[in-house]
Amino acid sequence: MDFPLEIDAPTAAQSLREGALLLDVREADELAICHIEGGRHIPMRQIPENLAVLPRDRPLLVLCHHGGRSMMVTRFLRANGFGQACNVAGGIDAWAVSVDPALPRY
Secondary structure (H helix, E strand, O other): OOOOOOOOOOHHHHHOOOOEEEEEOHHHHHHHOOOOOOEEEHHHHHHHHHHOOOOOOOOEEEOOOOOHHHHHHHHHHHHHOOOEEEEHHHHHHHHHHEEEEOOOOO
């Protein structure tokens, strides 16, 4: 079964409850504004040097502010053997709108 390249925020939330890892690739100052509990933070520019610490045996839900950076990271991860890397469409902004309205938006 092919794992989708991108999923919406509600589907990502369900996947997170089922054991996926949320990979937040935003910068530290963005993370200070809002974040999703249980996620792993590795800024986009540090992904290449951290490939060894990422699991290859479970879905990786890649998240940024609106989905652009996370899509680039998702494609990079897929090219490097992470077949279950998946972009969260709309990023944390979409998550705040459709999953957790208590999250601050910026």
